[in-house]
Amino acid sequence: MTRLTFDRVDYRSTPTASPILGEVSFSLAAGEVAGLFGRNGAGKSTLTRLAAGLVLPTAGRVEVAGICTSTRDPDIQRRVGILFQDADRQIVGVTVEEDLAFGPENLGMEPAVMRTRVRSTAERLGLAPWLRRPVAELSGGMRQKLALGGVLIMEPDFLLLDEPTSQLDPWARREFWEILLDLRRERGLGILVVSPRPAETDRLERALVLEAGRLVFDGPIADLWAAPDRVAAWGVRVPEGIRWRQAAGFSVPAGSGGNGGGAGR
Numbered sequence: 036m037t038r039l040t041f042d043r044v045d046y047r048s049t050p051t052a053s054p055i056l057g058e059v060s061f062s063l064a065a066g067e068v069a070g071l072f073g074r075n076g077a078g079k080s081t082l083t084r085l086a087a088g089l090v091l092p093t094a095g096r097v098e099v100a101g102i103c104t105s106t107r108d109p110d111i112q113r114r115v116g117i118l119f120q121d122a123d124r125q126i127v128g129v130t131v132e133e134d135l136a137f138g139p140e141n142l143g144m145e146p147a148v149m150r151t152r153v154r155s156t157a158e159r160l161g162l163a164p165w166l167r168r169p170v171a172e173l174s175g176g177m178r179q180k181l182a183l184g185g186v187l188i189m190e191p192d193f194l195l196l197d198e199p200t201s202q203l204d205p206w207a208r209r210e211f212w213e214i215l216l217d218l219r220r221e222r223g224l225g226i227l228v229v230s231p232r233p234a235e236t237d238r239l240e241r242a243l244v245l246e247a248g249r250l251v252f253d254g255p256i257a258d259l260w261a262a263p264d265r266v267a268a269w270g271v272r273v274p275e276g277i278r279w280r281q282a283a284g285f286s287v288p289a290g291s292g293g294n295g296g297g298a299g300r
């Protein structure tokens with residue numbers, strides 16, 4: 036089973052600075068869908084950058100499929116895709132087609148294979164009619180999908196999403212999640228999403244919470260909601276639906292991967 040593993044990871048910006056992340060350990064399996072919660076400045080984006088090998092730990096190890104990120108093995112970049120909040124930062128091509136081809140081209144992928152992948156990725160994201168169009172003509176939602184396409188075309192094992200849907204309208208957000216959960220089903224993609232919106236949390240199975248650089252919770256998301264006072268102290272908002280269930284005396288359903296789940300008994 037392919038895993039993304041943090042083993043007692045410390046991260047400091049300079050050797051004498053206080054740690055931004057301290058002693059963080061967890062392991063995410065391919066096919067898992069987890070949310071990463073915590074206040075502003077808790078270290079969430081730093082954790083995703085470490086997971087993608089964009090920065091290296093000051094102490095401890097980050098491993099992707101058994102490969103330590105400090106080896107700087109280029110395979111890590113292919114296996115772990117990262118999508119930032121601001122999609123435009125990630126768009127590099129003039130046309131949709133060029134943009135999608137950028138990563139595969141850098142990998143030295145064969146042109147015929149690349150063309151097939153560009154087409155299938157564009158189709159999956161509903162971008163096929165725009166392949167030859169300038170990126171500048173796309174709406175914000177479509178640019179976000181294009182940024183996702185640029186990551187998915189590499190066929191990663193893990194996808195890290197740093198507040199990916201904050202710029203999307205509710206309809207586009209739902210569509211975005213449908214694509215992610217389909218990929219999880221089809222290819223066993225592991226997903227870590229930073230600061231999911233309350234309405235998105237019923238798509239998660241697992242929650243991780245960072246508080247001032249420490250991992251203070253790692254478990255089934257239903258267990259997170261089971262301690263609302265503690266959750267509030269970590270600056271995490273309990274979704275309305277969960278609060279309602281708790282107030283009404285229903286048990287909280289476990290993450291159900293998208294269909295919202297049924298009321299527990």
Ligand SMILES: Nc1ncnc2c1ncn2[C@@H]1O[C@H](COP(=O)(O)OP(=O)(O)OP(=O)(O)O)[C@@H](O)[C@H]1O
Pocket residue numbers: 048055073074075076077078079080081082
């Ligand atoms: N390059 C850096 N040099 C020094 N400090 C940094 C650097 N990058 C981040 N920090 C600090 O590290 C801490 C964690 O930052 P990070 O961006 O990971 O938090 P976050 O949980 O993603 O916050 P937000 O919810 O605001 O996105 C913050 O205190 C931030 O100021």
Ligand SMILES: [Mg+2]
Pocket residue numbers: 079080081197
């Ligand atoms: Mg952040």
